Amino acid sequence: MTTQVAPTPHGALGLGDDDIVAMYRIVLTARLLDEAALRQNRMGRAPFVVPAEGHEGCQVGTAWAMRPGTDVWLPYYRDGGVVLTAGMTPYEIFLGIFAKADDPSSGGRQMPSHWGHRSLGIITGSSPIATQVPHAAGIAYAIKYRQEDAVVACWFGDGATSEGDWHEGLNFAGIHRLPVIFVCENNHYAISVPQSKQMAITDVADRAAGYGFPGVVVDGNDVLACYAAMKQAHDRARAGEGPTLIECKTYRFLGHTSDDDDKTYRSRDEVAEARHHDPLHVFGHYLREAGVLDEAGMEQMRAAVKSEIEEALAAAWDAPDPEPESALRHVFAEDADGSDA
């Protein structure tokens, strides 16, 4: 297997050995969780899952620059690595996959991967693409208005950048120099439509110029490069210098969802070539080369994560379903002040 060592040493980015081990563990968790979820789907126990495979590196790399508990997160449906970094547990994710009553995103109301977690600052999302982008701008406006020290990050795919809502959100954020970071996980396909039929440019990041803030292109398979770009954007946002658009060049190894067959629109050669740059392996190689984690340590970690995921899965499967009549609740606030969480 050909891999490249990530060029930026973690120490130069202010990351300790413990940090990158923790980051690697989340990338690995996202990967193994995906595999387990897909097996549940194929076993007929999960009607629908959304794999992140291939995206985990840029998800964890960018999310690591955020401050859980302080910053505000607007992930999109593929962002398992983002929400794990924000603090969601595999158990909570499986509660969503099995549509259980205690699913923190929606109590089993939404399809899996439609994230939301009030106490972690993960804002509830939907299926229509890019609708969360103006929300991110509005939240960032409120943060600025209320003079809070918080940063908003909003993740989306390349497909989202064709939507009007995407342009309207970035434009508003640029006008008001808001503390928000827009992260494009560019896997070069909007389901089956290749980038060449989505836009006449090579880099989504170029679009930032139209809104008056920087656009940055980064190798999405390089976890540390993604972190570096995000950290810089985060510093800019906190300093009042406004938004940044970060484009992570990545690749989706599997279908769009468990219902998609990507063989209908991508060659196996193309996918195989992309897998040579798998961020999990690239990052693992870096950790070994840097002497932070050896092969045995990695195997140990893999076993630990696997058993953690199996336990979470089993516990979530046994968790209670929502009560049928609860379908009528929460149309409007149940308390006058709206705090009926």
Place this chain on the structure above:
Amino acid sequence: MTEKNVVTAIRDALHDEMVADDRIVLLGEDVGNRGGVFRISVGWMEEFGEERVIDTPLAEAGIVGVAIGMAMHGMLPVAEIQFADFIHPAFDQIVSEAARIRYRSNGAFGCPLVIRTPCGGGIHGALYHSQSIEAFYAHVPGLKVVMPATPADAAGMLRAAIADPDPVLFLEHKKTYRAVTGEVAEGRQMVPLGGADVKRQGTDLTCVSYGYALHTCLEAAARLHDDEGISVEVVDVRSLAPLDTTTILASVRATSKAMVVYEDNRTYGAGAEIVATIAEEAMFDLDAPIVRIGGPDVPAMPFATPLEHYFMEPEPDQVYRRMRDLAHA
């Protein structure tokens, strides 16, 4: 009490609320420098600051989407869509997002958002400055849709909309803005959302309406009383969602005759829901078939005066004549 027209009542109520609560911001096209095309917010940018009176880009989905974000982060945004006819690009943000945020998060998130927009015709607004949009949105659970028709209701319901923890589409019929005046109480009294109001008491029949059409009905009821001594009860729906079926049905059961009048295209209009409710719940209290008067089923209100008049009233004195016919039925 002060005598005001509807637009002044809205302006004064919104102003008072903004003074009282700095979580409230106003955002929309031309609301800042220009003070709004209907002059609601003249001078407010200077008074409250640019950060609270926000001139936005010309992008309706963005206005509503940004306001949703603000609402989810501790603010009380009042988004203005310049004309209801231009709200359609924001349909997704209103219907898929604002209306569903509480439900989809199992109550974890709320969206205390007000969207104000002038609607309705009869003011030479033609196809794209005359539309009735209420039925599109009243169909959506999770969204409150109101259309006050008097200055007191406009002021009190706007205050209630701002205080409401859920999204409210606040529809202002343009023809009532300056044509309708009335007494408005001093102070910050609210008119609760979700309640209909008997605007004229009567015993012979019930006429249910809202928006500018309510005033056509009130005027017809007064004339019919003067001409023939017929006593018409006029119920102002005010809140299309939730719909106060209790008040409407109580009136219909008391008079035993019902007519429903609305300006929107007749087919699938909000009046259809009201007629269906009466038919379902009060069929055996009725002495005559329900009368339904809606706008013609043409795509929009045309510009030329005769065409516009025809849309608003296809037959001369239509409401008066059908009210009279129903009374004699």
